[in-house]
Amino acid sequence: MRSSASTGTVLLFAVAMVLLIAVRDGHCAQLCMDSTFPRTVNGSLSFCGYNGTACCNSTDDAAVQRQFAAMNISGTPCGDLVKSILCARCNPYAGELFTVATSPRTVPRLCNSTGVASQLSSKPSRADYCSLVWDTCKAVRIPGSPFQSPRGGAAAPTLTDVWQSAAAFNASRVALPVNGMCLERIGNGSYLNMAPHPDGSNRVFLSNQAGKVFLATMPEQGSGKTLQLDVTTPFLDITDEVHFDNEFGLLGLAFHPDFAKNGRFFVSYSCDKTQSASCSGRCACNSDVGCDPSKLGADNGAQPCQFQSVIAEYTANASSGSPSKVRAFLPQPNPSPAHAC
Numbered sequence: 001m002r003s004s005a006s007t008g009t010v011l012l013f014a015v016a017m018v019l020l021i022a023v024r025d026g027h028c029a030q031l032c033m034d035s036t037f038p039r040t041v042n043g044s045l046s047f048c049g050y051n052g053t054a055c056c057n058s059t060d061d062a063a064v065q066r067q068f069a070a071m072n073i074s075g076t077p078c079g080d081l082v083k084s085i086l087c088a089r090c091n092p093y094a095g096e097l098f099t100v101a102t103s104p105r106t107v108p109r110l111c112n113s114t115g116v117a118s119q120l121s122s123k124p125s126r127a128d129y130c131s132l133v134w135d136t137c138k139a140v141r142i143p144g145s146p147f148q149s150p151r152g153g154a155a156a157p158t159l160t161d162v163w164q165s166a167a168a169f170n171a172s173r174v175a176l177p178v179n180g181m182c183l184e185r186i187g188n189g190s191y192l193n194m195a196p197h198p199d200g201s202n203r204v205f206l207s208n209q210a211g212k213v214f215l216a217t218m219p220e221q222g223s224g225k226t227l228q229l230d231v232t233t234p235f236l237d238i239t240d241e242v243h244f245d246n247e248f249g250l251l252g253l254a255f256h257p258d259f260a261k262n263g264r265f266f267v268s269y270s271c272d273k274t275q276s277a278s279c280s281g282r283c284a285c286n287s288d289v290g291c292d293p294s295k296l297g298a299d300n301g302a303q304p305c306q307f308q309s310v311i312a313e314y315t316a317n318a319s320s321g322s323p324s325k326v327r328a329f330l331p332q333p334n335p336s337p338a339h340a341c
Contacts, residue, residue, distance in 0.1 A: 031095030038092040048087035052190050056090035064090070071142050078137040085146055134159060134166045193253040199260045205235065209249030211242030211269065236267070236314065236323050241279070243272035243307060263315045265323070271308050278328070281308040
């Protein structure tokens with residue numbers, strides 16, 4: 001039985017923010033239990049609370065709410081934990097949470113975590129989420145319990161009906177791989193890149209695919225606090241230069257080791273010659289090789305060399321101000337309008 005192992009990871013995921021749990025190869029991708037990509041959520045899920053993207057729609061969210069209501073444990077400490085576990089199926093990483101190799105599970109995996117308990121109750125933070133679940137729910141009868149053995153048993157089992165002791169409950173956990181890790185979810189935003197501030201502080205730079213870079217402050221590990229970020233004041237906004245679509249956008253971010261002194265940093269992004277005057281680059285088809293781009297046919301509606309991949313250097317005050325572009329170099333045409341280089 002792997003139920004216990006499943007419980008802890010979920011909490012990490014569902015309650016804090018995106019808690020990402022590594023799998024065998026130490027890599028997690030956003031994927032739902034049915035192997036589809038998370039869907040865009042209009043607003044937020046009324047019961048499970050996810051916004052942005054999730055593996056549930058409003059109908060799925062309502063089904064989880066009905067399942068939880070039937071357990072009759074709402075408003076209790078155990079109920080808070082079980083709700084988080086049930087809602088983990090809506091997590092953008094549900095495919096990783098509920099699957100080990102090719103064997104699906106009914107309860108997401110659990111791993112040790114700091115700060116999880118503080119996300120759910122007033123109890124002090126604990127390092128072991130499995131123990132938190134055991135101590136909180138071991139004597140609570142839960143109709144339709146997610147921990148119930150597939151073989152059946154009591155209609156409303158307690159954890160002690162399934163496991164004889166906390167040690168047995170904890171031992172059933174799936175061990176993380178040597179190169180695995182647990183991360184606490186600390187924000188609801190969707191970002192493509194994160195780079196630590198070169199000054200060694202707890203600040204980081206986050207960039208989204210649309211073309212904005214933000215300066216954020218990371219909370220102390222295990223504090224239960226969330227990322228401090230003001231989305232209304234981006235550190236850099238080049239959305240007017242970035243072509244954002246599917247696999248195109250602001251794709252890379254790097255800071256000079258002496259950024260605190262020289263303010264230099266670099267971004268890589270996609271641009272569209274038909275939309276941005278600053279988007280330029282030499283086409284592989286040119287007069288030097290006896291090729292006329294105007295005679296080439298359109299590719300899925302895109303003109304030859306319409307899309308370019310650019311690396312640009314910027315300079316700014318070490319932590320604030322309006323960065324200015326120093327130069328753009330290495331423009332390369334994207335050979336396919338469907339994929340960025």
